[in-house]
Amino acid sequence: MTISEPSRESVSQAKQRCIEPKCGASYGLNERVYVCKSCGSLLDLELNVEQAFDANSLRSLWRERLQSLELRDRSGVWRYRELLPFANDAPIVSLNEGNTPLYDAPRCADYCALDSLLLKHQGCNPTGSFKDTGMTTAVTQARILGVRLLVCASTGNTSASLAAYAARAGLLCAIMVPEGQVSHAKLAQSLDYGAKVLEIEGNFDACMRAMRELAEDESIYLVNSINPFRIEGQKTVAAELAEQLNWQMPDHLVVPGGNLGNSSAFGKGLWELRELGLIDRLPQISVIQAEGAAPFAHLFARRASAALEENAAADFVATEHPTTLASAIKIGAPVSWQKAWRAVRQSGGCVLSVTEQQIADAKAIIGSDGVGCEPASATTVAGIKKLVAEGKIRSGQTVVAILTGHILKDPDYVTKYHLGKLFEDGEGEERRNNGSFANHPVRVKADRQSIMKVLDQLKY
Numbered sequence: 475m476t477i478s479e480p481s482r483e484s485v486s487q488a489k490q491r492c493i494e495p496k497c498g499a500s501y502g503l504n505e506r507v508y509v510c511k512s513c514g515s516l517l518d519l520e521l522n523v524e525q526a527f528d529a530n531s532l533r534s535l536w537r538e539r540l541q542s543l544e545l546r547d548r549s550g551v552w553r554y555r556e557l558l559p560f561a562n563d564a565p566i567v568s569l570n571e572g573n574t575p576l577y578d579a580p581r582c583a584d585y586c587a588l589d590s591l592l593l594k595h596q597g598c599n600p601t602g603s604f605k606d607t608g609m610t611t612a613v614t615q616a617r618i619l620g621v622r623l624l625v626c627a628s629t630g631n632t633s634a635s636l637a638a639y640a641a642r643a644g645l646l647c648a649i650m651v652p653e654g655q656v657s658h659a660k661l662a663q664s665l666d667y668g669a670k671v672l673e674i675e676g677n678f679d680a681c682m683r684a685m686r687e688l689a690e691d692e693s694i695y696l697v698n699s700i701n702p703f704r705i706e707g708q709k710t711v712a713a714e715l716a717e718q719l720n721w722q723m724p725d726h727l728v729v730p731g732g733n734l735g736n737s738s739a740f741g742k743g744l745w746e747l748r749e750l751g752l753i754d755r756l757p758q759i760s761v762i763q764a765e766g767a768a769p770f771a772h773l774f775a776r777r778a779s780a781a782l783e784e785n786a787a788a789d790f791v792a793t794e795h796p797t798t799l800a801s802a803i804k805i806g807a808p809v810s811w812q813k814a815w816r817a818v819r820q821s822g823g824c825v826l827s828v829t830e831q832q833i834a835d836a837k838a839i840i841g842s843d844g845v846g847c848e849p850a851s852a853t854t855v856a857g858i859k860k861l862v863a864e865g866k867i868r869s870g871q872t873v874v875a876i877l878t879g880h881i882l883k884d885p886d887y888v889t890k891y892h893l894g895k896l897f898e899d900g901e902g903e904e905r906r907n908n909g910s911f912a913n914h915p916v917r918v919k920a921d922r923q924s925i926m927k928v929l930d931q932l933k934y
């Protein structure tokens with residue numbers, strides 16, 4: 475069966491649909507709405523795929539595109555464009571995102587008491603985080619809409635990504651970040667890509683609130699993950715992962731949770747792959763948060779006990795003063811929690827939190843596999859270790875952890891850990907850093923004998 479590219483006609487059937495089943499209101503693709511005008515819930519993109527796709531033909535088409543020299547075919551997002559609400563002639567804005575590695579991580583597996591563990595490293599995207607896979611589609615949509623100014627609230631990665639893609643598209647952008655709470659490396663990226671950087675007094679949630687007010691202005695386009703076009707790009711990572719695994723899904727997929735766009739995107743992506751017959755089962759999607767910024771984990775725990783006690787369902791309560799050194803996920807009021815809840819429930823996964831020490835140690839272990847990541851990503855390995863200890867993951871099961879950001883995104887954190895000074899500023903749950911896997915630098919005189927004395931003591 476040959477597959478024709480998504481045409482303007484087929485794409486024009488797609489809609490933005492309210493996720494609340496009792497409402498179900500729909501909006502055209504080019505209506506600038508972020509939440510449902512009737513009930514305020516989030517929106518999903520619903521593709522009306524007229525053509526019955528044949529799974530094998532799709533798989534071969536996607537594989538063949540890797541031979542092409544065209545960016546549209548080589549991008550790890552646009553390569554899967556049959557899954558996206560864009561016509562074939564869409565004016566795409568791409569930095570060749572996606573195509574990220576899937577690493578075998580034996581030391582992480584040992585640490586978690588698993589037979590094996592795979593790490594999908596989304597930090598290997600053009601701006602060093604998973605945000606690029608959604609930014610390419612959101613900024614492309616902005617171009618289609620003829621928007622002049624793009625904005626986002628961010629803990630640093632969304633902003634770096636937006637700044638790069640807006641620069642690429644020749645569009646203006648402004649980013650709002652919580653003053654003094656974003657790593658220097660991330661801020662440096664946004665400055666270099668030419669974004670207008672607004673440092674806001676308050677935390678990420680305050681930035682997000684201000685941003686949502688601002689987005690009521692028609693001339694401004696908001697590209698946080700509340701924007702469903704972001705989720706569409708991010709969901710293609712599910713297809714890339716499935717392809718890397720020869721379309722055999724793992725038992726568990728473990729994702730860090732902040733604003734909860736990424737877990738929502740995996741939920742949607744995997745669900746659609748199963749609907750299209752490309753995979754035959756969903757992995758259990760589990761979301762891991764940092765203990766001091768864990769409103770979603772609290773919701774999961776409350777709903778689990780409410781179900782046991784047959785009480786009315788517990789509702790979401792934001793964390794007013796979120797704290798964690800994993801600054802990317804220092805978020806108390808995640809905008810996409812309903813979609814992430816759907817992903818966890820549909821797949822039978824769970825949500826839990828891990829301590830600052832567990833995150834820091836897991837990060838060092840990921841480093842010891844030669845992979846490395848930023849702190850927020852290490853919640854996954856810390857969470858997997860906990861899930862194995864609790865018997866929710868068995869040692870022989872297949873597990874994929876999603877690493878979301880590159881190790882160089884937060885070098886201060888890394889050096890402080892290895893110097894045993896990570897918790898000295900008091901943001902963590904304790905002021906002490908056990909630094910169980912710390913790798914101290916040593917001062918040595920510049921002569922052969924002194925250097926050899928140190929080298930002789932090295933052991934693996």
Ligand code: F0G
Binds near residue numbers: 603628730733
């Ligand atoms: N990991 C990293 C490295 C992140 O930057 C983020 C979110 C997350 C995990 C959580 O993903 O929000 O989809 O649940 N960073 C956002 C930002 C909030 O502004 O860069 P999520």
